[in-house]
Amino acid sequence: MIEILSPAEIDRARVTGGLVGDILASIKERCQVGTNLLEIDQWAKDMILGAGATSCYVDYAPSFGSGPFGHYICTGVNDAVLHGMPRDTVLVDGDLLTLDLAIVHKGVAADAAISFIVGQRRNPEDLRMIETTERALAAAIAVAAPGARIGDLSAAIGDVLSEAGYLINTEFGGHGIGSTMHQDPHVANDGQRGRGYQLRPGLMLAIEPWVMADTNELVTDPVDGWTLRSATGCRTAHTEHTIAITETGAEILTLPTTTVQSL
Template sequence: MELRTPGEIDAMAEAGQVVAKVLAATRQAAVEQLDSGVTGKDLDAVAAQVLSDNGAESCYVGYHPAWAPSPYPAVLCVSVNDVVVHAIPDGTQLQPGDVVSVDFACSKDGWCADAALTFVLGPTPDPAVLKMIDTAERSLAAGIAEMRRGNQLGDVSHAIGETARADGYGLLADHGGHGIGREMHGSPFVENEGRAHRGPKLKSGLVLCLEPMLQLGGRDDYRHTADGWGVATADGSVACHVEHTVAITDDGPRVLTQL
């Protein structure tokens, strides 16, 4: 686990501000343009403009992990309803009631940051979905609260999982958070469930992305979409995904990806 200096964390926070601006702009565009027609590709174009305006680059364009069938072709991920993560934004028009998760990472001056949010479109969102999103956000907050010098990595995982499971939600299997720095993904892998007081000790300078991924149906399993990129719930239930990039400092956790 690489540790970052205070100056490097400040540089990552600059990238984090761009990430936060992109997420805010895409959510605003989805809400404001819903009646006139808005698609995932439209949100991708919004993200590209914010990137250009802020002198940053998407970490996703051309990204090609070993499990993926081809390089990722878009600036951000836009996952809708039963698709949890990694969906390529397309030309399908978003509809009232859609549960939209936007995941985005960028690099600015050589440093990366990564975050995600989920929201429901339209004037009458399903209360059950809103409760799931609230639980995901509380799970994320619980994990962040454990990111303190002297704690252990299992404390973070346990806090996330305990909060999510208390309300009966599923947690997407085989997926979780990660280290981040010069590259978008690095060590350690951060489970969304685990045992407290286990794992490596947390030290100042460690920067992690925490990202709970909850499934309304209560199951953890999944399937891949036809393009090989999207990860969807196996039972077809809707899902949500929230994420922040967080640094451990001598003064406690510092969230780098919020405005």
């Protein structure tokens, strides 16, 4: 299903997106060496429910997962790049943490992810990998406008990732979003320009470049049946925003607002 949202629905999406951005920013500020991943999940739960929103993850049970996800946020540490299930584990200095959050508020969903280093030990390659996913996301957003095609966005992402020397997995990527979290069209992290669905005002997309340092192969964590890890155990990074296609281009909906401190 591909949804084209009305101006009133896009207005509501701005509120949902701002809430996602604020929650992620608030949690990032609170994360430190010794923070437990289950604490992060509780923080997310408190802020989501406190805002009158609903988690997209708690009852999420697609065919590739092991039953309902059962948590409020994805927490991927180091080699865990997607669907990181919170567990009783504490962060240590130098961990590369990815937070991925999707919620519904007043009938409209928004989805975003950030990657960052915990503590003071900062590996230059980790920082380069995070920055590359951020540049790839910016490149896709720059070409997102009415008349562009999904392949244009995918190619923009792929150019940045491949030029930086990363192998690209196209099995998981971005997606349409609206009244529900995952919709068509699929936005692969590599593709051909001029191909795919043509963008139009009112379309919302969650665009999410992600990479692994030395592989494009994923393995599923055998313990939780959800967390997707790099097949080689290498570090990973993931950046995501929800955007709305406007008459003239694209609007990023999941940037933090000035209300972070009040959450």
